[in-house]
Amino acid sequence: MAVFTALHLDDIGQWITQFPLGKPLALKGIASGIENSNFFLSTERGEYVLTIFENLSFEQLPFYLQLMRHLADRGVLVPAPIANADGELVTALQGKPAAIVSKLDGSSQMAPQAVHCAAVGAMLAKMHLAAQDFPLQQPNLRGLDWWNTTTPLVLHHLDDAKAHLLRAEIHFQDAFAACDTYKAIPRGPVHADLFRNNVMFDGEQLTGFFDFYFAGCDTWLFDVAVTVNDWCVDLATGVLDTARVRALLDAYQAVRPFTHEEQTAWQPMLRAAALRFWLSRLYDYYQPREAEMLTPHDPTHFERILRERIATPAPELF
Numbered sequence: 099m100a101v102f103t104a105l106h107l108d109d110i111g112q113w114i115t116q117f118p119l120g121k122p123l124a125l126k127g128i129a130s131g132i133e134n135s136n137f138f139l140s141t142e143r144g145e146y147v148l149t150i151f152e153n154l155s156f157e158q159l160p161f162y163l164q165l166m167r168h169l170a171d172r173g174v175l176v177p178a179p180i181a182n183a184d185g186e187l188v189t190a191l192q193g194k195p196a197a198i199v200s201k202l203d204g205s206s207q208m209a210p211q212a213v214h215c216a217a218v219g220a221m222l223a224k225m226h227l228a229a230q231d232f233p234l235q236q237p238n239l240r241g242l243d244w245w246n247t248t249t250p251l252v253l254h255h256l257d258d259a260k261a262h263l264l265r266a267e268i269h270f271q272d273a274f275a276a277c278d279t280y281k282a283i284p285r286g287p288v289h290a291d292l293f294r295n296n297v298m299f300d301g302e303q304l305t306g307f308f309d310f311y312f313a314g315c316d317t318w319l320f321d322v323a324v325t326v327n328d329w330c331v332d333l334a335t336g337v338l339d340t341a342r343v344r345a346l347l348d349a350y351q352a353v354r355p356f357t358h359e360e361q362t363a364w365q366p367m368l369r370a371a372a373l374r375f376w377l378s379r380l381y382d383y384y385q386p387r388e389a390e391m392l393t394p395h396d397p398t399h400f401e402r403i404l405r406e407r408i409a410t411p412a413p414e415l416f
């Protein structure tokens with residue numbers, strides 16, 4: 099994340115008394131990330147992450163925080179949200195919604211091998227199954243509708259070749275989402291942004307998934323495609339590494355077998371997952387927000403991945 103809302107230890111002295119965390123000892127802005135303002139928070143009781151939400155509303159946030167609570171209760175490794183004395187997980191800080199969650203051990207594995215991809219695949223399948231009975235509903239807010247409303251906002255910034263690719267892919271994805279195969283694939287709450295920087299590892303041991311603030315109800319296969327497009331890709335070329343793809347998919351389906359409809363939908367879904375991040379990176383690039391410590395992500399990375407997924411079939415699901 100970046101820091102959009104500046105915050106110092108003195109600013110939270112009164113606010114923090116509603117949580118059972120004791121005295122705050124240190125607060126430090128976190129430079130990575132692009133959506134919210136995040137801080138490492140040390141208190142008398144331990145280490146936490148304080149997030150001020152810059153885009154999500156008080157109405158939307160219970161979905162994410164209750165989902166994390168639901169998953170944590172079912173043995174999925176995610177940060178545990180901390181409730182205040184009234185049992186609330188989201189409270190106002192500097193006029194914006196804010197939450198405190200437990201800090202995960204470990205660090206991001208930014209050069210993953212097959213063994214890391216297998217751990218991510220297995221935990222992702224476990225997460226999909228564990229969320230099946232989660233009672234709250236919220237669509238993926240960065241889904242097909244968002245792609246269609248955002249495309250016209252960025253198109254005029256693009257050269258002819260990029261604009262043609264974007265128009266053609268939106269057209270393709272609109273048709274794909276309307277087909278019977280797509281409608282038959284299983285769905286439920288998904289993370290929707292499970293990149294390398296949103297998973298912690300301690301060596302080869304996965305210690306947790308975090309940053310659930312793009313989560314929503316969508317197809318499970320979309321989540322798998324987002325994850326494969328990041329964890330299994332050669333960052334310079336966008337080409338998939340077959341060994342890492344196989345490790346992730348095989349570990350996933352050992353927990354939750356894929357359906358035949360998902361197999362049919364796999365190649366278009368990888369394109370959908372690439373389009374989703376090409377578009378959000380274009381949007382963030384051309385409509386930047388004011389922030390301290392903000393490093394925008396490179397849109398051409400996902401344009402390259404999209405072109406590569408169109409040109410070259412990925413390894414099959416099974």
Ligand SMILES: Nc1ncnc2c1ncn2[C@@H]1O[C@H](COP(=O)(O)OP(=O)(O)O)[C@@H](O)[C@H]1O
Binds near residue numbers: 100133202311
């Ligand atoms: N629960 C957590 N435990 C440990 N580190 C965390 C946790 N949540 C966030 N972080 C750290 O903060 C950084 C930014 O968080 P992230 O959720 O990715 O921000 P954003 O929502 O802005 O994208 C992460 O890369 C990670 O280092």
Ligand SMILES: N[C@@H](CCOP(=O)(O)O)C(=O)O
Binds near residue numbers: 309
């Ligand atoms: N993963 C997305 C953007 C969201 O950033 P995150 O730091 O919240 O994961 C991308 O790479 O474009």
